[in-house]
Amino acid sequence: MGIILRISRYEDQASYQSHYLGLMWEYLYPLIQIAIYWLVFGVGLKHGKPLQGIGYLPWMVIGISPWFFMNRATLDASKSIFQRVNMVAKMKFPISALPTIKVVSNLSSFWTMMVFSIFIGLLNGVYPKVSWFQWIYYFFAMICLLVALGVLNSCISVLVRDYHILLQSLMRMLFYMSGVLFNFVTTSFPAPFVHLLELNPYYYIVSGFRESFIGTGWFWQRPVMTLEFWSFVFIVLLVGSHLHFKFRSRFVDLI
Template identity: 90%
Template sequence: MKEVMTLFKEQVSSLGIIFRISRYEDQASYQSHYLGLMWEYLYPLIQIAIYWLVFGVGLKHGQPLNGVSYLPWMVIGISPWFFMNRSTLDASKSIYQRVNMVAKMKFPVSALPTIKVVSNLSSFWTMMVFSIFIGLLNGVYPKVAWFQWLYYFFAMICLLVALGIFNSCISVLVRDYHILLQSVMRMLFYVSGVLFNFVTPSFPAPFVHLLELNPYYYIVNGFRESFLGTGWFWQHPLLTLEFWAFVFFVLLLGSHLHYKFRSRFVDLI
């Protein structure tokens, strides 16, 4: 627990430089491209168009889900998924990409995964505005439940920071881990409720609960319940407890590994 508190203090004390570096990385990533930062927003929009044509028009023939058109239902869920997927993968390789730089500076290595999470927020906000716009065009209007997204946003950031600390350390210790993580994230895309609603009577209850244990599903479903007004987080006490238990466990384990091996990161890389 002491290591978790130390990690938290390092994150808070480094907030200023975390936001400054994240803005710099956003600009540096696309400076050699003609459209520049526009690709930060164009790529997910192109992906959404492809998924909607394949799954919404092709497979489902435009049929609504839970009384809502498939397009807004999908977009509201896929927006946090894009953010979580990219942040998870970027954070996992943050230490072995930049540890040589921070080794020469008075800067906590534990802030590197958080920088990657923060740097992806700009595209996340754009996607959420796009989701709301698509929802309004399809009859999804503001409700009191919309305020609930603040809780799920906080839960999402906690999950990504915890996973970032853990994955970034393991990626240094086992260099093949990042490649494995990419494959796992591709699989999780299809079992996180992003494109399909598996909480139906046709699915066996034990199988459904097993899929609900996925923390990414908890966030995706939470954003949908918030913007579609179909439920509240306190209506799922077991899932909420399981989610936060997972986040705390990953943060505890990740913090322990981080501080155990941090002095050897440069040598290991």
């Protein structure tokens, strides 16, 4: 674990070392995007109407903060083996740890965005309550999801070179299907379509963070979604681990 933390800190610094603002871009980029989405969807389309009893801005920020982290961690982890396999092949280092390193390296920006979310919430009347402790469960669930997807996606990206490009397109689509900008439950979507959208594991995390901070429910109150989410994580981790152990000795040759 110590090696993972040290390498993740190094990767954070190396990513922006040639930029004038350096690591500041880790935080400026999502803040610029939040401002754009709020102006377009909050002010333009919804005319500032509240959602789930709070203003659109805090509602959106609470959901978009874990999404930014999940999106970037998913894409970075998917190319982790492809980028580093030649380096780790020359030393004793577990290749399976590379996706986890990418997940951990993105945590610094996630914590900053969560602090920003809490600050925006406090300014808009979202005050601490007992349900806030529930975020610990959803944070654990989010990390498990990202590690499982990282193991699977990183292996497939080596086997199929076009997979990472396909994954980028899929993540753009999932952004609008994860409830980040819209509340599917309160809109005019038919019930079967809403249930189909709820199968999305990213939706489970985004809506879970909102439920925790807004105080609209507990994870045990939606047992079917929770079972579906953890079943998905287990299956993805199982398949990803199988592919990884099957092809890890050939990663260098494949690349």
